[in-house]
Amino acid sequence: MEAxxxxxxxxxxxxxxxxxxxxxxxxxxxxILGVPLGVILSVTxxxxxxxxxxxxxxxxxxxxxxxxxxxxxxxxxxxPFTRLVTGSSIGLNAxxxxxxxxxxxxxxxxxxxxxxxxxxxxxxxxxxxxxxNIQIITKVMLKESRPSLIRGLSISTITILSYSxxxxxxxxGGLGDMAIRYGYQQYIDSVMYAxxxxxVVIVVLIQWxxxxxxxxxxxxxxx
Amino acid sequence: MIKIENLSKEFNxxxxxxxxxxxxNLELNDGDIFGIIGMSxxxxxxxxxxxxxxxxxxxxxxxxGGSDILKLSPKELRSxxxxxxxxxxxxxxxxxxxxxxxxxxxxxxxxxxxHEIKERVASLLDLVxxxxxxxxxxxxxxxxxxxxxxxxxxxxxRPEALLCDEPTSALDVLTTKQVLTLLKEINEKLNTTIIxxxxxMSAVKAICNKVAVIDDGCxxxxxxxxxxxxxxxxSVTKMLLGEDLRI
Ligand SMILES: Nc1ncnc2c1ncn2[C@@H]1O[C@H](COP(=O)(O)OP(=O)(O)OP(=O)(O)O)[C@@H](O)[C@H]1O
Ligand SMILES: [Mg+2]
Numbered sequence: 001m002e003a004x005x006x007x008x009x010x011x012x013x014x015x016x017x018x019x020x021x022x023x024x025x026x027x028x029x030x031x032i033l034g035v036p037l038g039v040i041l042s043v044t045x046x047x048x049x050x051x052x053x054x055x056x057x058x059x060x061x062x063x064x065x066x067x068x069x070x071x072x073x074x075x076x077x078x079x080p081f082t083r084l085v086t087g088s089s090i091g092l093n094a095x096x097x098x099x100x101x102x103x104x105x106x107x108x109x110x111x112x113x114x115x116x117x118x119x120x121x122x123x124x125x126x127x128x129x130x131x132x133n134i135q136i137i138t139k140v141m142l143k144e145s146r147p148s149l150i151r152g153l154s155i156s157t158i159t160i161l162s163y164s165x166x167x168x169x170x171x172x173g174g175l176g177d178m179a180i181r182y183g184y185q186q187y188i189d190s191v192m193y194a195x196x197x198x199x200v201v202i203v204v205l206i207q208w209x210x211x212x213x214x215x216x217x218x219x220x221x222x223x
Numbered sequence: 224m225i226k227i228e229n230l231s232k233e234f235n236x237x238x239x240x241x242x243x244x245x246x247x248n249l250e251l252n253d254g255d256i257f258g259i260i261g262m263s264x265x266x267x268x269x270x271x272x273x274x275x276x277x278x279x280x281x282x283x284x285x286x287x288g289g290s291d292i293l294k295l296s297p298k299e300l301r302s303x304x305x306x307x308x309x310x311x312x313x314x315x316x317x318x319x320x321x322x323x324x325x326x327x328x329x330x331x332x333x334x335x336x337x338h339e340i341k342e343r344v345a346s347l348l349d350l351v352x353x354x355x356x357x358x359x360x361x362x363x364x365x366x367x368x369x370x371x372x373x374x375x376x377x378x379x380x381r382p383e384a385l386l387c388d389e390p391t392s393a394l395d396v397l398t399t400k401q402v403l404t405l406l407k408e409i410n411e412k413l414n415t416t417i418i419x420x421x422x423x424m425s426a427v428k429a430i431c432n433k434v435a436v437i438d439d440g441c442x443x444x445x446x447x448x449x450x451x452x453x454x455x456x457x458s459v460t461k462m463l464l465g466e467d468l469r470i
Contacts, residue, residue, distance in 0.1 A: 130329070143320065
């Protein structure tokens with residue numbers, strides 16, 4: 001055990017940090033892009049506050065197309081764009097670009113779903129008070145769906161984490177990369193197990209933190 | 224100050240067209256408490272949704288404070304909305320905001336200054352007798368208390384009229400009485416015109432000086448509450464009064 005950590009300990013630590021870094025940055029940017037997109041998908045639905053069914057179905061199609069491309073293919077497909085943005089097609093930052101592209105439509109759908117849960121009566125009440133669409137979005141929809149958005153955040157983060165492991169296959173760094181390099185290519189099972197355990201731990205921690213946060217944020221709880 | 228002329232609204236239902244409102248006419252004086260009563264499906268909610276412009280009527284005019292709100296631009300309409308406050312059957316409060324924030328909401332939307340909002344919220348919460356609940360969340364309140372918050376919120380922009388859709392239908396008898404008493408007090412203190420939509424005869428009898436009976440999208444009877452109820456003409460009114468429960 002000790003021998004194992006002496007050899008692989010610092011590498012495992014570095015890889016974990018790389019995975020966390022990739023996941024965090026990709027989650028951050030996919031939310032910056034995905035929240036507005038999710039809002040647009042939600043408010044342009046038929047009968048919603050900015051109803052525009054034809055626009056909505058076009059946007060919906062684009063989201064669905066990107067979402068249906070398997071991540072590993074998408075990653076290769078966007079390499080020219082990645083190079084353009086980061087100047088390289090391998091490495092940590094290069095991996096973040098396809099992660100954001102894949103995660104943004106995912107986040108948009110998750111956000112859209114949370115916004116759907118907002119009581120329509122509440123939106124009508126806000127309309128009766130003279131609220132503009134922007135006010136309805138920021139002060140009613142996004143506020144009221146906060147607990148659900150936080151729960152969605154844990155789903156998104158965990159999905160991005162698992163995507164980030166796939167980026168290991170193009171040598172992006174992180175736990176996925178390490179698992180492929182040592183576990184798959186060199187048959188060192190113990191490294192493979194260690195990366196899996198670390199990934200599981202990260203997932204559990206994300207889930208746990210978001211659950212607590214969502215519960216605390218939800219004022220419908222009588223505490 | 225509220226006048227409705229020839230208001231009609233049709234829906235395209237699954238089994239063809241439904242005439243939800245058929246040529247509704249109505250005139251209120253300042254300070255009236257006007258009850259609109261009818262059976263389920265008579266068109267009560269549709270009428271209120273048309274007055275609040277949540278639903279666009281097919282034809283007719285709705286005058287509030289002199290101007291026809293159906294002719295306003297979206298922007299003019301948003302500011303005209305401050306002239307009416309709406310109270311809903313299921314409160315429609317922001318569940319993630321405190322009581323004080325809920326009451327402040329219409330003023331924030333209108334862009335009122337912070338200190339003004341703070342003062343007004345405090346005085347409104349006192350008016351509806353829940354001054355001690357300002358920092359509570361709606362989930363921590365009873366139904367009656369929630370409806371008080373909703374009433375305070377509806378009054379926030381000093382509306383000329385308060386429109387209430389079944390404001391007491393989710394409440395028990397005692398709480399209903401308290402909320403109706405509160406509405407009456409508001410009417411007397413602030414001279415706010417109130418429209419109450421309900422299917423409860425007792426609510427109308429308790430506080431409305433005028434009443435209209437709606438059936439199948441039409442007003443079948445309208446007038447002073449006492450007169451209408453002491454001498455009911457239509458079968459619906461008789462039914463609502465419980466005089467026609469023979470099967
Ligand atoms: N959006 C709609 N689409 C189609 N039909 C509708 C719509 N809204 C209302 N209606 C119909 O219009 C009629 C009047 O409905 P409304 O909701 O105004 O009745 P109500 O008097 O409020 O009844 P209740 O006491 O049950 O609330 C009903 O026949 C209803 O089915
Ligand atoms: Mg109704």
